[in-house]
Amino acid sequence: MVITFVLLTEYTSSRHRAKLGIYLFNFWPVGLLLLALLAYLLPNWRDLLLAIAAMGTPCLCYWWLTPESIRWLLVKDKYDEAIKHLAKIAKVNKKELPDEEVKRPDVVKEGSFRHLFLNRETTKKSLIVFDIWASVSLVYFGVSYSSVDLGWNPYVTFALTGVIEFPSNFGTVWAADRYMC
Numbered sequence: 001m002v003i004t005f006v007l008l009t010e011y012t013s014s015r016h017r018a019k020l021g022i023y024l025f026n027f028w029p030v031g032l033l034l035l036a037l038l039a040y041l042l043p044n045w046r047d048l049l050l051a052i053a054a055m056g057t058p059c060l061c062y063w064w065l066t067p068e069s070i071r072w073l074l075v076k077d078k079y080d081e082a083i084k085h086l087a088k089i090a091k092v093n094k095k096e097l098p099d100e101e102v103k104r105p106d107v108v109k110e111g112s113f114r115h116l117f118l119n120r121e122t123t124k125k126s127l128i129v130f131d132i133w134a135s136v137s138l139v140y141f142g143v144s145y146s147s148v149d150l151g152w153n154p155y156v157t158f159a160l161t162g163v164i165e166f167p168s169n170f171g172t173v174w175a176a177d178r179y180m181c
Contacts, residue, residue, distance in 0.1 A: 018176040032162030040155040
């Protein structure tokens, strides 16, 4: 999922990047709904695990089909390979690759967790992001995991946690369009 998100945002114009990135997360609730259905149909956890693994196995083929990130190639000084990928993309889009030189990114060669706390501003932003991430994760997973303890059918309540995510994802797209990008 992370690789898909990174590639999608790299290959999408900045105008549509937030929208498509958020739409991509609709696959998660689809997976939750499918998991609820499979758990209902396969009550033995071993059978359920086998079915999930079998469905994920074809995704291994994408290992060889997915191109490297162009930005990653440029950062790793694999300039010629990045140009090949750009030429392939231009060909698919029926465009010509411009003759001008692709700008090599200015990158910091070494980075560490410590760099997030080098000055007051990055420390403040890092701590805010960490706090938001922890809060959202605790609430999300707390609601998801405890939904089956509501006293109703656990398969239905788990499926409802997936259904609820669709409107929230579309609401996020609306908010991103209106307020951010």
